[in-house]
Amino acid sequence: MASALVAQSRSPVGRRLVGALALAAVLVLLLMVPHAGLYYVRLADDVLIYTLLGFGLNLVIGYAGLLDLGFVAFYAVGAYTYALLASPQFGIHLPFLVILPIGAALAACFGILLGIPVLPLRGDYLAIVTLGFGEIIRILLNNMDAVTGGPQGVMMIDAPRLADYALISPRSFYWLLLGLCAVIGVLVLRLENSILGKAWAAIREDQDAARGIGIDTVRVKLAAFAISASIGGLAGVIFASFQRYVSPESFTFNESILIVLIIVIGGVGNILGVITGAVALIVLPELLRGVAQYRMMAFGFTLAALIILRPQGLVPRSFGPVRLLRWLLAS
């Protein structure tokens, strides 16, 4: 595809024009989404939530190379933080903007809590412990009826308010999520290029060598877990305020797997890959609605096929947002 585009526009000026037009088209598309039908706005909200989750998990898997199969636990921590602090469950009704940082901070604490015992583990072992951790959190949510409402979950959660404006419609959430994705996206990109990001890359490529050149692997790994968990917590708070209902059903092992698949099919360790993966994996099941009863079967088959045919993901790791912009705009 890339070579075809290049061939179309041989002259540098034409090339730049095509690039600028493509960029403008994406921006216009993003602005047009709220004017489309409610179904499409909801779909876009879903894509954005999973993009956010993907950004978070990508820090741990893509940058630091630690396979986390229990990411949904942090998502659940964020969601239940909002659910319990802004609902009749305990009669507490804190404002949205107060809970947002609390949810993120609490998730970060859980991230460190998980991070400390698994510090010496790597690879498959780490994957399995994090998987177990995610399941333990879900079982606890399911069984601590007095606090979490058990399998029924927490209902009648407050609608979030920003100043005097109540966020109720999927459209307002679209803007909130789009803004948050942009902020987190830039943050993650800056992190990737920071000294911390370089340390993560070093650990990912060779932990012993990284320690050899003086990287404090403990601190750096815990930072990855904490930051990634806090992004998961943020997404959870927004999810709870959007659904206005949470139950353990939303935080199963399959959800963790979906997020891992998003970043792996998109292209691991790359923000563009996360976005591509989120769009692909959330939109694909919707496209398969035509074959309603075979939908999940076809989805599973496509996932396996995508991984087998393109194990490195749709977007190569080196093709980041900066290179995309340069490729589109520069001659």
Next chain:
Amino acid sequence: MASLILQQLVNAATIGAIYALIALGYTMVYGVLRLINFVHSELFMLGAYFCYGLLALGIGGIGPAPAFGVTIAFFAVFALVGSVGVTIERVAYKPLRSATRLAPMLSALGLSLFFQSAVQLIAGPQPIQFPSIFPSARLTVGGAVFTTTQLLIVVLAVALMLLLATFVSRTRLGVLVRAVSESPRTSALLGIDVDRAISLIFFIGPGLGGLGGILYSSYYGIMYPTMGTIVGLKAFTAAILGGIGSIPGAMLGGFLLGFVEVVGTALLPVVSHGLLGTDYRDIFAFVVLVGVLIFRPTGLLGEQISEETMVYKRDY
């Protein structure tokens, strides 16, 4: 009191034997390919469904089946699920052998979703009552009541495990399997057909897992498309507990996990004065899992791995 303990021990042995049988598939595959075969839990589920289908076809109805039909069904399920396992390895794992370790794990998860929804589509998502394929007379020994089904499950599972142990340690093909799991590269240099050994492992492991599915479903009298998920995770825990890659370890781990789970569930409401109920049953496996991996990642009978990196020393 003594009868209560005996009763729980029998229950633990039954479920433990099933865990052990399934754990063998995880451990054998991991031993050779260093791969968590996530699709194994679905093969376990397929075993139960295949058996049901065969019995329904064979005797034109579901009722207490004649022993001959059941025996045939056991062999057929072993062969069928084994073939599915070999096909999965060829299609989904072999092309990814040089890719990152993450890729085969995820293609397995995709396939897992595929099998679950395929079975849901064909047999329906609702639980199906499983025919009682074993005679289910009640036995009372020392005050403990158990059924002949439980007894047969333990006997069959242990017999299968002994058979596997003999196969691996006494036969030529078994030597092949052991050599390849010791070091695929050296085995290839010595002229062993590594792909053949891997296919053999992907035949035996899933085959045993499928038989585990039959035993599980006849113990609980029920089967459903998602039954593999949680049992698979528990069997995997058993494999880790015993030391992943070790065949005797998987057997020991299965029985031990069954024991921890049954006794733990029975004791929990008593110890916590009714605060924590039996709902927490599923948490034991995961607590054991996390505990073992953190304090003794090699498991009980596992091979020595370097502590710092958790990478098998012989990989270097």
